[in-house]
Amino acid sequence: MEFVQYHPTGLPFTGILITEAARAEGGWLLNKDGYRYLQDYDLGKPEPKPVLRSMELGPRDRLSQAFVKEQEKGRTLEGPYGHYVHLDLRHLGAGVIDTKLPFVRELCLKYQNIDPVKEMIPVRPVVHYMMGGVSTDIHGATPLPGLYAAGEAACVSINGANRLGSNSLTECLVFGARAGEAAAAFAAAQREPGPSVLAQADDEARRLEEKFRRKTGGHERIATLRAEMHETMEESAGIYRTGATLEKAAEKLQSLQERFGDLSLADHSYTFNTELTAALELSYMLDVAEAIVQSALRRRESRGSHQRTDFPARDDTEFLTHSLAYRGADGRPRIDYLPVTITRWPPGKRVYGR
Amino acid sequence: MQPAVTLRVTRYRPEQESEPTFATYEVPFRKDWVILDALNYIKDTLDGSLSFRWSCRMGVCGSCGMKVNGSPKLTCASFLSDALPGPIRVEPLDYFPVVRDLVVDMSDFMRKLKKVKPWIIRHDERPLAEGEYLQTPDQLDAYKQFSMCINCMLCYSACPIYGLEPSFIGPAAIALAQRYNMDSRDEGAPERLEILSEHDGIWQCTFVGECTKVCPKHVDPAGAIQQYKLTGAIHWLKSLLLPRGAR
Numbered sequence: 001m002e003f004v005q006y007h008p009t010g011l012p013f014t015g016i017l018i019t020e021a022a023r024a025e026g027g028w029l030l031n032k033d034g035y036r037y038l039q040d041y042d043l044g045k046p047e048p049k050p051v052l053r054s055m056e057l058g059p060r061d062r063l064s065q066a067f068v069k070e071q072e073k074g075r076t077l078e079g080p081y082g083h084y085v086h087l088d089l090r091h092l093g094a095g096v097i098d099t100k101l102p103f104v105r106e107l108c109l110k111y112q113n114i115d116p117v118k119e120m121i122p123v124r125p126v127v128h129y130m131m132g133g134v135s136t137d138i139h140g141a142t143p144l145p146g147l148y149a150a151g152e153a154a155c156v157s158i159n160g161a162n163r164l165g166s167n168s169l170t171e172c173l174v175f176g177a178r179a180g181e182a183a184a185a186f187a188a189a190q191r192e193p194g195p196s197v198l199a200q201a202d203d204e205a206r207r208l209e210e211k212f213r214r215k216t217g218g219h220e221r222i223a224t225l226r227a228e229m230h231e232t233m234e235e236s237a238g239i240y241r242t243g244a245t246l247e248k249a250a251e252k253l254q255s256l257q258e259r260f261g262d263l264s265l266a267d268h269s270y271t272f273n274t275e276l277t278a279a280l281e282l283s284y285m286l287d288v289a290e291a292i293v294q295s296a297l298r299r300r301e302s303r304g305s306h307q308r309t310d311f312p313a314r315d316d317t318e319f320l321t322h323s324l325a326y327r328g329a330d331g332r333p334r335i336d337y338l339p340v341t342i343t344r345w346p347p348g349k350r351v352y353g354r
Numbered sequence: 355m356q357p358a359v360t361l362r363v364t365r366y367r368p369e370q371e372s373e374p375t376f377a378t379y380e381v382p383f384r385k386d387w388v389i390l391d392a393l394n395y396i397k398d399t400l401d402g403s404l405s406f407r408w409s410c411r412m413g414v415c416g417s418c419g420m421k422v423n424g425s426p427k428l429t430c431a432s433f434l435s436d437a438l439p440g441p442i443r444v445e446p447l448d449y450f451p452v453v454r455d456l457v458v459d460m461s462d463f464m465r466k467l468k469k470v471k472p473w474i475i476r477h478d479e480r481p482l483a484e485g486e487y488l489q490t491p492d493q494l495d496a497y498k499q500f501s502m503c504i505n506c507m508l509c510y511s512a513c514p515i516y517g518l519e520p521s522f523i524g525p526a527a528i529a530l531a532q533r534y535n536m537d538s539r540d541e542g543a544p545e546r547l548e549i550l551s552e553h554d555g556i557w558q559c560t561f562v563g564e565c566t567k568v569c570p571k572h573v574d575p576a577g578a579i580q581q582y583k584l585t586g587a588i589h590w591l592k593s594l595l596l597p598r599g600a601r
Contacts, residue, residue: 013386016412110431111412113386223398267403269369272454275402 001288001325002296003131003161003305006239008063010126011112012081018104018123020165022089023056025100029063030086030120031075037085041066044353054353061162061239061305062352064125068239079122086120093117125239129168131159131305132292135324140179146186150179157322160340160347161304212276218264222278225256225263229282229289232256237293242310246297253290257331260286287333291325294333299323303347316347357383359434360441361392363404366452374452377401378441389429389437389444390418393456406456413570416504419511420456421445426508428570447511449520460507466523467505469549470531475542493538500533500578502571509565509575521554525565525575528556532578535585543585551586559583 008029009018023029026049031037036046036055043062044054051057067085070076076083089097089104094117097105101116108116133155140148140156150156151172158167158175236249260283267275301315302308321337328334358380366374379400381392390408397404408418411430418429423443434442450458480487509525516522531550535543550556559579566576 014411107412111388113433221398222402264402266401267405269367269403269454271368272405272457274405275397278397278402 001130001132001291002299002323003159004127004237004292005060005129005131005163005305006064006125007060007128008067008125009087009121009123010128011107012079012084012122012124014111015126016107016111017126017128018087018107018121019101020060022087022101022104022121024050025089025096026050026092027056028088028091029056029123030088031070032077032085033075034086035075037070037075038063038066041069042353051353058352059162059350060128060165061307062350064239065307067125077122082124084122084124087123088120089116090118090120127234129163131155131161131163132295135322136175136179138175138178139182140175141182141186146190148179148183148186150176154179155322161306208276208280212265212279213268213270213273215263215265218262220259220262220264222263222275222282225259226282226285229253229256229286233289233292237289237296240307240309241296242308243297243300244310246293249293250290250297253286253293254332257286257290287327291333294335295323295325298335314347320347359383359392359438361396362441362443363393363396363456364445364452365404365455366446367403367454376443377404383434385433385435387434389420389422389427389432389434389442392434392442393429393444404456405454414504416506419447419506419508421447421511426511426568428506428508431570447507449511449513449517450507458507460505462520463505463507463510463524463527466527467530470523470527470546471542472527472530472534473542474534474537474540475545476539477541487539489538496538497533497536500529500536500573503530503533503573503575504571506570508568508570509573512564512568514562514564515558515560519554519558522558523549523555525559525579526573528559528582529573529575529578532582535582547586547589550582551589556582556586 007017009022010016011018028036029038038044038055038058039046041062043058043066044051046055056063067076070085071083076085078084089101097117105116108114108121112121114121130152133153134142134147134149136142136149136154136156138156140150140154142149152168154171154175156171156175158170232249232252236245236252263279265275265279267273296306296308299306299319300308300311301319302312303314303319320340320342322340324336324338325333326336361379361381362376363379364374365371365377379396381395384391390411393404393406394408406418406420408430409415411418413428413431416428419426420429421427421444422429422432423437426447429444444456446452446456446458450460450462453459503526505526507526510516513522513525516524528550531546534540535546556579559576561576561580563576566574569575
């Protein structure tokens with residue numbers, strides 16, 4: 001769960017993605033001085049035309065990391081929603097933008113109120129994709145019989161510590177179909193659930209009634225806890241992490257878990273109760289956040305999207321492993337490991353722009 | 355002082371009220387906020403019990419359609435600043451049963467959508483080994499516009515015919531039928547003809563054109579319906595003039 005992909009070009013307020021295609025057509029990333037700063041980060045030399053695996057066409061994680069370094073040097077711009085840089089498409093002209101990137105222009109006009117034909121687009125790295133997920137085999141089956149997962153929710157390990165854009169399509173189409181077929185076959189072979197399963201369902205229904213739907217009193221708002229969790233994860237478990245920031249995040253998440261018990265809920269309805277779903281989602285997100293932080297804390301190396309400034313090197317002897325998070329007896333995650341099976345592509349040095 | 359704007363929002367909780375009412379909320383005015391941001395501000399800080407649907411906040415999922423000051427809109431793509439001075443009225447879409455607050459029941463559309471068979475129909479599926487069904491850019495352009503539909507239901511909410519005749523199959527379903535009829539890989543047009551040509555199909559449309567005006571994705575359902583009326587008329591003419599096998 002510690003492997004979280006950032007996408008380097010999201011709009012600062014909404015987080016809406018400006019597609020890679022904008023850079024593939026020749027868009028430039030510029031700092032506050034109008035300088036193509038990626039040339040300072042071992043990503044190749046600036047050329048007038050886009051070059052594969054170089055500069056703006058470097059990988060998402062390296063571009064996101066370069067943004068953080070640029071921000072540390074004070075060379076990013078600052079707006080109401082934090083730091084940002086510019087994605088400049090103006091030199092491509094209206095013709096290329098309208099035929100090749102119509103959706104980019106539409107999104108900018110509709111959601112950011114700027115026209116990329118005439119203006120530069122403010123962008124910053126945004127959280128994009130979880131490489132981790134519920135551990136499954138190639139049939140989408142999890143270790144829990146009857147539970148199947150596919151797509152971003154699952155980890156069938158077609159990605160490792162990093163991922164290439166569009167691989168989510170494979171996860172959805174190929175493994176979605178496989179998981180669906182396997183789940184249907186499993187269900188068809190089962191008998192009606194026995195009394196113990198029904199009793200478990202009753203227990204869960206009672207828990208939701210007591211802890212959420214009928215809950216009165218309480219002082220914490222869902223949105224406040226969610227915002228604090230968001231901030232904690234961005235600051236402490238984001239593009240760069242250290243043992244110290246992760247320790248701090250772990251403490252903060254534990255206090256958020258405690259405050260979650262003091263939630264104040266206004267909606268007691270059985271009809272389309274979106275406050276109840278928001279509360280449940282927050283509870284799951286807190287669990288996921290803890291799994292990310294605990295896995296990241298124990299991985300004392302840097303690999304793919306997991307970059308520890310206190311352990312900058314990759315360590316295959318110690319950490320060529322999948323981290324598995326289980327819910328421990330105390331509700332906190334317990335981290336276990338599974339060795340990685342290397343088939344065709346051993347981990348290697350990643351070189352760009354050369 | 356921070357500028358503020360007033361929203362008048364439909365409330366309807368079937369367990370508590372027999373009729374919808376309005377609630378008034380004051381939210382900060384920010385020029386980069388859309389109506390959906392204001393609704394989320396209400397839910398997050400003022401009243402957690404307000405219910406509405408949304409997901410992507412970028413005009414792709416089609417779930418945040420509501421009426422803003424009387425017109426059907428995607429609330430994620432409607433700036434507060436375009437609805438000033440306020441109070442801004444936010445209501446559920448017209449012509450659908452209201453489940454709760456701003457949430458409507460779309461099952462009527464889901465049934466109709468399935469009827470037009472919105473998928474590629476082939477007489478014979480080619481084996482995988484023979485590869486993809488290729489298309490030229492021109493063949494793609496023939497239906498691409500109709501494929502942009504996000505099922506947001508703004509066109510149904512804007513259609514006075516659907517308001518009067520709930521049996522009318524409606525703009526989006528017809529546009530999506532046309533999306534497959536015009537696809538060079540599809541051979542299912544005859545199977546869609548029956549549902550589209552019957553009384554509740556295309557012929558109920560009187561070409562008001564509101565569906566096309568409110569469509570956030572420029573799908574032009576009104577154009578699809580007019581296009582199909584021609585197909586339907588030719589088929590009807592052929593069925594009168596030609597022996598059965600030649601139709």
